[in-house]
Amino acid sequence: MEEILWNMNPWWDSGEVPKKLYGTKREIYISQLKKFTGKKVIILIGPRRSGKTTLMLQLIAEKLSSGVNPNKILYAELDHPLLASINDVITTFRKIHGIKRQDKIYLFLDEIQYIVDWSRWVKALYDNENTEIIVSGSSTTMLKPETATYLTGRNYKVDIWPLSFKEFVDFRGRPAKSESYIYSKYLDDYFYTGGYPEVVLEDDKSVRQRDLASYFEDMIDRDVVRVYGVREIHAIREIATYLMENIAQIISMNKISKVLKLPLSTLREYLTFLEGAYILFSLPYYSKSINEIRYNPKKYYSIDLGLRYAITGRTNLGPIAENTLFLHLIQNYQGIYYWKQKYELDFIMDKGSKIVECKYHDDIDKSSYKGLIKFMEINKIKFGQIVSKSIADQIKSNGKTIDIIPMWKYLLEFKS
Numbered sequence: 001m002e003e004i005l006w007n008m009n010p011w012w013d014s015g016e017v018p019k020k021l022y023g024t025k026r027e028i029y030i031s032q033l034k035k036f037t038g039k040k041v042i043i044l045i046g047p048r049r050s051g052k053t054t055l056m057l058q059l060i061a062e063k064l065s066s067g068v069n070p071n072k073i074l075y076a077e078l079d080h081p082l083l084a085s086i087n088d089v090i091t092t093f094r095k096i097h098g099i100k101r102q103d104k105i106y107l108f109l110d111e112i113q114y115i116v117d118w119s120r121w122v123k124a125l126y127d128n129e130n131t132e133i134i135v136s137g138s139s140t141t142m143l144k145p146e147t148a149t150y151l152t153g154r155n156y157k158v159d160i161w162p163l164s165f166k167e168f169v170d171f172r173g174r175p176a177k178s179e180s181y182i183y184s185k186y187l188d189d190y191f192y193t194g195g196y197p198e199v200v201l202e203d204d205k206s207v208r209q210r211d212l213a214s215y216f217e218d219m220i221d222r223d224v225v226r227v228y229g230v231r232e233i234h235a236i237r238e239i240a241t242y243l244m245e246n247i248a249q250i251i252s253m254n255k256i257s258k259v260l261k262l263p264l265s266t267l268r269e270y271l272t273f274l275e276g277a278y279i280l281f282s283l284p285y286y287s288k289s290i291n292e293i294r295y296n297p298k299k300y301y302s303i304d305l306g307l308r309y310a311i312t313g314r315t316n317l318g319p320i321a322e323n324t325l326f327l328h329l330i331q332n333y334q335g336i337y338y339w340k341q342k343y344e345l346d347f348i349m350d351k352g353s354k355i356v357e358c359k360y361h362d363d364i365d366k367s368s369y370k371g372l373i374k375f376m377e378i379n380k381i382k383f384g385q386i387v388s389k390s391i392a393d394q395i396k397s398n399g400k401t402i403d404i405i406p407m408w409k410y411l412l413e414f415k416s
Helices: 002-008 027-034 052-065 086-097 118-128 145-151 165-172 181-193 205-228 233-245 253-260 264-276 290-295 305-312 317-330 366-379 407-413
Strands: 041-045 073-077 105-110 131-137 155-159 280-283 298-302 337-340 344-349 354-358 383-388 393-397 400-406
Touching (some): 002 086, 027 155, 041 052, 052 105, 073 086, 086 105, 118 131, 165 181, 165 407, 181 305, 181 407, 253 264, 298 305, 298 317, 305 317, 317 344, 317 354, 317 407, 337 366, 344 366, 354 366, 366 383, 366 400
Parallel strands (some): 073 105, 105 131
Antiparallel strands (some): 337 344, 393 400
C-alpha cells in the first residue's frame, strides 16, 4: 500500500502537481469550491471522466501554492483493489510521514462509492480529527438516504458535468466580436465532440472516437456492473444503446420491453442503474396530477453527444440539438418536464411558468410551435422562448411574447 500511495501522490517527492496531471482550469468550479473547502465535507459527484479527479488535483495545487506541506496532503483512488479501507489508507499515510493525530491533514478521496459505509468513516474523520476532506464519486448511490443522515449539515455537494458549450468555447478559444459566426461552427463541432475535457483537447478524431467508446464501456462496467452487481451486461448495454439512438423521443416502457425482449421489472431496474451512473437522463411528463406524471411515458437524453455519436454513429440534428438544450437546462433547474396533448412542448420549468421549445431550423413558422402556443393559452403564460438554429426574432400576439434565440447565443448567454 505504501508504494501505491507514493505513486498516487507525486508531490510528496516534487512538491508540486505534475503539469501533465493539472489539466485546464475550470474556474466555474474552482471559485465555487474555494468558498466551502475546509468548512464542510466537499462531495464532487458526476459522470466518469467529467473532470472530478482533475479538479481535485487543481485544488491540491492551490493548497501547495498557499504553503501547505506536501506531506500533509493525501490523494487516494479508492477504486484500486488494494485500497479497500479508508482507515487503512489514512493509517498508512500517517505512518509514511510520521504525522501526529493533532496535525492537520488534507484528504482527497476519489471514487469513494466503492468503500462500504464511506459516509460513516468520513463523518468520524470530520468530527474527530483535524482534517479538510474532499470526496468524489461517479454514481448517485453514494448519496443514498443513509449518507444524508450521517453527513447532514456537514457536506456541500457539487455536480461536476462534462464541459458546457460555454466552457467548450473557452477551451477552443473565444473568437473576436466581429467573428461571431465562429460560434455556430463551434456548436456544430460540440454536437459530435461532446464535452468530456480530454476528448475536447484531442485533435485526432479517430482517437476521440476510440476514447469515447472506451468511456462508455468503463461506465457500463465500473458504474453499473460493479456498483449494482448486474450480471446481464449485454442487456444493460442494449438498453443504453437503444435509448441513445432514440434520444428526445417519447418512448413507453412497453415498447422498449418488446423491442429488447426484457421483462418490464428488469427494464425498470436497469434504467434506474443507467441513470444512477449518469449515462442517461429521463424527462417526465408535465402535469399537476402525480398519477399522470407517473403513468405517462418519458423522454430520454444522453449525458454527452460525443459519447452518443461514438456509440451509435447517428447524426440526426433535431434530437441532437434538443439533447444539447436539455443538458444546458438540467444544470440550471431542479424540475424539468415535457408536455404533450395534441401538440408537444419540449421543456417546462419553474412549476410551469417557464417554457422553452427547441426548433433547430433556419425557418420557423407558427405551425411548428403549436405546442408552445397551446400550453401558453391553457396555463395563461405570457412569455415563452424558442431556440433556433440562426434566427433571432420576437413574436407578439394576443398579449403573448415569444423570443426566438439562436442556440449558440442561448447556450452562452442565458440561464434559460
